Amino acid sequence: MTHAAAHYTSTGLDNKKLAFWAFIGSECLLFGSLISTYLVYKGRSVVGPTTQEILNIPVTSVSTFDLLMSSLAMVLALAAVAKGDKLWARFWLGATAFLGLVFLGFQFYEFTSFVHEGLTLKTNLFGSTFFVLTGTHGAHVAVGVLWLLTLLVRSFQRKLGPEKALNVEIAGLYWHFVDVVWIVIFTVVYLIQ
Amino acid sequence: MSAEHASERAHPGTGTYLAIAAVLFIITLVEVGVFYVPAFKPVLAPVLLVLSGLKFALVVMFYMHLKFDSPLFRLIFTLPLLLALGVGIALMFLFGAFGLGS
Numbered sequence: 001m002t003h004a005a006a007h008y009t010s011t012g013l014d015n016k017k018l019a020f021w022a023f024i025g026s027e028c029l030l031f032g033s034l035i036s037t038y039l040v041y042k043g044r045s046v047v048g049p050t051t052q053e054i055l056n057i058p059v060t061s062v063s064t065f066d067l068l069m070s071s072l073a074m075v076l077a078l079a080a081v082a083k084g085d086k087l088w089a090r091f092w093l094g095a096t097a098f099l100g101l102v103f104l105g106f107q108f109y110e111f112t113s114f115v116h117e118g119l120t121l122k123t124n125l126f127g128s129t130f131f132v133l134t135g136t137h138g139a140h141v142a143v144g145v146l147w148l149l150t151l152l153v154r155s156f157q158r159k160l161g162p163e164k165a166l167n168v169e170i171a172g173l174y175w176h177f178v179d180v181v182w183i184v185i186f187t188v189v190y191l192i193q
Numbered sequence: 194m195s196a197e198h199a200s201e202r203a204h205p206g207t208g209t210y211l212a213i214a215a216v217l218f219i220i221t222l223v224e225v226g227v228f229y230v231p232a233f234k235p236v237l238a239p240v241l242l243v244l245s246g247l248k249f250a251l252v253v254m255f256y257m258h259l260k261f262d263s264p265l266f267r268l269i270f271t272l273p274l275l276l277a278l279g280v281g282i283a284l285m286f287l288f289g290a291f292g293l294g295s
Contacts, residue, residue: 013263021266025273032277039281040288061225068221068248072214075256079207169258176256180249187245191228192238 020170024177031181034136035188038129045124051193054119056110063106064186067141070099071179074172081155082165090155093168096175097148100141107138130189137185140178147171202261213255220248 009015042051077092111131114120119127151171154160160168224244227233233240254260259267285291 011263011265013265017266018269021269025269028270028273028277029280032274032281036277036281036284040284040290042290057225057228061221065218065221068217069214071217071252071256072210075210076207079204079210173257176252179256180252183245183248183252187224187241191224191241 014166016166016170017173020173024173027177027181031137031184034129034133035184038133038189041125041129045126047124049114049117049119049123050126051189054114054117055190055193056113057190059106059110060186060190063103064182066099066106067103067179067182070096070103071176073099074175078165078168078172081160081168082162084162086155086158086160089160089168090152093148093152093155097145097152100145100148100175103141104138104145107134107141111135133189134185137178137181140181144171144175144178147174204258204261205255209255213251217248217251220244 007015009018011018073092073096077089077096080086080088080092114127119130121128121131148171151160151168154164224241227237227240227244253270259270
């Protein structure tokens with residue numbers, strides 16, 4: 001538990017953490033609506049390309065594994081910051097950001113290859129719902145990477161000691177949420193065709 | 194420190210985090226494996242949804258520490274999640290995604 005820099009509300013819980021869980025709750029509704037829209041329009045495209053023709057499962061499986069491992073790196077970063085282990089904190093924060101960038105690289109590759117194969121946002125219902133859903137998720141990953149890099153810079157400035165572990169825990173909550181959203185997207189969009 | 198604050202338990206250690214990562218990796222392998230086995234075709238969707246739900250729960254409980262933190266956090270997360278799930282299922286019925294509606 002990381003309570004060093006906490007400001008407690010009348011609930012006895014830290015206000016930042018409480019607010020962040022509320023934000024994550026709202027994000028559930030955002031992604032819930034995007035996933036629902038994808039499912040509602042699934043299989044209703046009048047013209048191709050369709051899911052079976054275009055999705056690359058082996059490549060996406062690797063990027064899914066990459067994102068899962070970034071979640072491991074994130075919890076290890078939090079544990080290192082809480083212990084005051086600066087070296088490992090920097091290593092794991094850097095590793096998490098790097099794995100996030102690798103995921104974005106996979107997504108960039110996927111999007112460009114789809115466009116070359118004729119699938120854009122305007123091609124059909126699949127293209128519209130797929131790009132909006134995975135693009136929104138990718139934007140969240142990009143924000144997470146920037147957040148992690150900010151924490152890494154703060155660590156190098158010697159401003160990320162155990163008393164700031166709560167900040168890392170909140171960044172971690174965001175990162176893991178992005179991971180669980182991808183777990184759902186990978187199953188619903190890629191595997192269940 | 195209030196009673197609720199005191200109800201939070203210590204986060205798990207590195208060993209638990211590594212074990213969870215191993216389980217997540219294995220489940221992902223099984224998911225991809227099941228996808229390529231023709232025999233699983235009739236039950237593909239339910240099997241994958243269960244496996245995905247398991248991964249989701251593991252990350253939320255252990256990596257997001259919901260298993261160890263205050264029950265209020267659990268409530269704040271679970272209620273919107275259930276609402277999103279309910280709205281999604283309702284929309285799918287309304288738009289005939291299950292082959293029952295329009």
